Amino acid sequence: xxxxxxxxxxxxxxxxxxxxxxxxxxxxxxxxxxxxxxxxxxxxxxxxxxxxxxxxxxxxxxxxxxxxxxxxxxxxxxxxxxxxxxxxxxxxxxxxxxxxxxxxxxxxxxxxxxxxxxxxxxxxxxxxxxxxxxxxxxxxxxxxxxxxxxxxxxxxxxxxxxxxxxxxxxxxxxxxxxxxxxxxxxxxxxxxxxxxxxxxxxxxxxxxxxxxxxxxxxxxxxxxxxxxxxxxxxxxxxxxxxxxxxxxxxxxxxxxxxxxxxxxx
Amino acid sequence: xxxxxxxxxxxxxxxxxxxxxxxxxxxxxxxxxxxxxxxxxxxxxxxxxxxxxxxxxxxxxxxxxxxxxxxxxxxxxxxxxxxxxxxxxxxxxxxxxxxxxxxxxxxxxxxxxxxxxxxxxxxxxxxxxxxxxxxxxxxxxxxxxxxxxxxxxxxxxxxxxxxxxxxxxxxxxxxxxxxxxxxxxxxxxxxxxxxxxxxxxxxxxxxxxxxxxxxxxxxxxxxxxxxxxxxxxxxxxxxxxxxxxxxxxxx
Numbered sequence: 110x111x112x113x114x115x116x117x118x119x120x121x122x123x124x125x126x127x128x129x130x131x132x133x134x135x136x137x138x139x140x141x142x143x144x145x146x147x148x149x150x151x152x153x154x155x156x157x158x159x160x161x162x163x164x165x166x167x168x169x170x171x172x173x174x175x176x177x178x179x180x181x182x183x184x185x186x187x188x189x190x191x192x193x194x195x196x197x198x199x200x201x202x203x204x205x206x207x208x209x210x211x212x213x214x215x216x217x218x219x220x221x222x223x224x225x226x227x228x229x230x231x232x233x234x235x236x237x238x239x240x241x242x243x244x245x246x247x248x249x250x251x252x253x254x255x256x257x258x259x260x261x262x263x264x265x266x267x268x269x270x271x272x273x274x275x276x277x278x279x280x281x282x283x284x285x286x287x288x289x290x291x292x293x294x295x296x297x298x299x300x301x302x303x304x305x306x307x308x309x310x311x312x313x314x315x316x317x318x319x320x321x322x323x324x325x326x327x328x329x330x331x332x333x334x335x336x337x338x339x340x341x342x343x344x345x346x347x348x349x350x351x352x353x354x355x356x357x358x359x360x361x362x363x364x365x366x367x368x369x370x371x372x373x374x
Numbered sequence: 375x376x377x378x379x380x381x382x383x384x385x386x387x388x389x390x391x392x393x394x395x396x397x398x399x400x401x402x403x404x405x406x407x408x409x410x411x412x413x414x415x416x417x418x419x420x421x422x423x424x425x426x427x428x429x430x431x432x433x434x435x436x437x438x439x440x441x442x443x444x445x446x447x448x449x450x451x452x453x454x455x456x457x458x459x460x461x462x463x464x465x466x467x468x469x470x471x472x473x474x475x476x477x478x479x480x481x482x483x484x485x486x487x488x489x490x491x492x493x494x495x496x497x498x499x500x501x502x503x504x505x506x507x508x509x510x511x512x513x514x515x516x517x518x519x520x521x522x523x524x525x526x527x528x529x530x531x532x533x534x535x536x537x538x539x540x541x542x543x544x545x546x547x548x549x550x551x552x553x554x555x556x557x558x559x560x561x562x563x564x565x566x567x568x569x570x571x572x573x574x575x576x577x578x579x580x581x582x583x584x585x586x587x588x589x590x591x592x593x594x595x596x597x598x599x600x601x602x603x604x605x606x607x608x609x610x611x612x613x614x615x616x617x618x619x620x621x622x623x624x625x
Contacts, residue, residue, distance in 0.1 A: 143453070143455075143456055143457060144453070144456075258476060259475070259477070260477070261465075261466070261469060261477045262469065262477065264458065264462060264466065265466035265469055267453065267456060267458075268458050268463060268504075269447065269451065269452035269453065269466075270452075271447055271451045271452070272445060272447060272519070274425075275443060275445045276467075276470065276471065277470060278469075278471055278473075319457075322457075323503045323506075324457055324503075325457040328457060
């Protein structure tokens with residue numbers, strides 16, 4: 110396999126993409142799991158389909174329009190959630206369906222043959238380009254920097270938002286920043302495993318890490334490691350067996366997770 | 375004694391429902407004040423107004439320029455299962471709103487941590503995870519987080535709701551000691567016990583009555599709760615009939 114990686118550019122891209130994606134999963138996935146934001150993250154992933162459809166309609170790179178479309182939507186979710194009368198799961202549910210519906214409409218309105226959106230829905234790590242790698246690198250750098258620069262503040266915010274406000278911090282700024290970080294993390298992983306499966310990649314590694322440690326920092330580090338193992342194993346099996354990579358990565362992750370869960374219990 | 379906080383003609387409304395009206399009182403330094411009242415009467419609303427979480431529809435809350443608030447929240451307001459250790463939680467009480475990039479806690483901060491742990495006799499919990507603590511231990515850790523920055527007003531919202539009676543007594547003694555150096559404003563349903571530790575009592579049920587005394591008459595309590603009270607032990611009104619306890623969501 111190593112010989113193949115050295116030989117083929119697309120495999121090198123896939124491995125670099127896997128390393129970068131693992132770092133994102135390690136940090137953002139751990140936050141999603143610990144803060145119970147799985148439903149929200151799943152919603153954001155599906156909302157991005159609207160942005161992908163829009164990209165095809167206005168003829169720009171669909172992933173770029175997905176970033177803009179999803180960031181605007183996640184800001185909308187935070188804004189509406191801050192209102193006393195709204196319920197987060199209702200708002201997320203509405204945005205989720207609206208995003209998908211707009212995506213379908215934009216694709217329908219797109220002149221000519223309907224584009225093949227399978228790689229966005231189900232992912233294909235073997236089609237990652239240099240330009241995709243640049244986008245994922247930027248997302249990874251933003252994620253690492255945002256977290257390291259404000260580490261103590263994030264931890265205080267994650268544990269107790271109310272007390273965080275009593276300390277004098279603008280909680281809403283951290284709400285928006287967190288949602289934007291989650292959004293860009295999700296969009297950057299879409300090329301690997303797709304809109305439908307991305308939530309599994311963000312939640313399985315941290316859930317497995319939690320079986321081994323109770324420390325948040327260690328959960329993040331272990332998640333990164335597990336995520337890398339999952340993606341590379343999935344990539345290996347999909348290449349060897351010639352089956353879809355996105356699905357293989359998730360099935361491999363789930364199998365390893367459930368086996369570990371059984372052994373640990 | 376110096377006044378550290380003044381509330382003038384405060385009114386709080388949610389939609390068109392008035393939760394608190396015509397609230398007027400002052401908090402003097404080094405005073406132990408207990409807030410009592412029925413569920414839905416506005417106790418938490420009063421506290422959240424003082425903390426700045428709720429915008430009053432009328433009136434004002436005037437804070438002394440040197441006022442520093444320490445806060446111990448209700449049990450359900452924080453992430454009890456979050457993987458975080460005790461020392462990190464307590465140290466977070468030191469953070470101030472001037473955000474520093476790559477912030478790390480100084481030697482002085484670590485020293486303050488050691489002093490606070492010792493003051494509350496919880497040095498043994500320092501490296502434990504929050505989700506490993508008992509109810510009483512957790513309350514002490516939250517108290518430690520609130521006092522590590524040396525506030526002059528400590529606000530506690532029903533700190534005894536999930537702890538056993540021996541931990542509660544222990545907690546009262548700690549609060550009594552703290553009251554020598556700071557004002558304490560505590561919401562409690564445990565009227566019978568807390569009344570022997572407090573200086574003043576605030577009865578809250580939409581309107582607020584400030585008693586500059588811990589001695590409450592049966593009429594005071596009945597007018598606050600608006601229901602019959604069962605008298606037990608030491609002649610102190612203590613128990614509220616359960617059919618009145620179901621209250622509004624906000625309290």
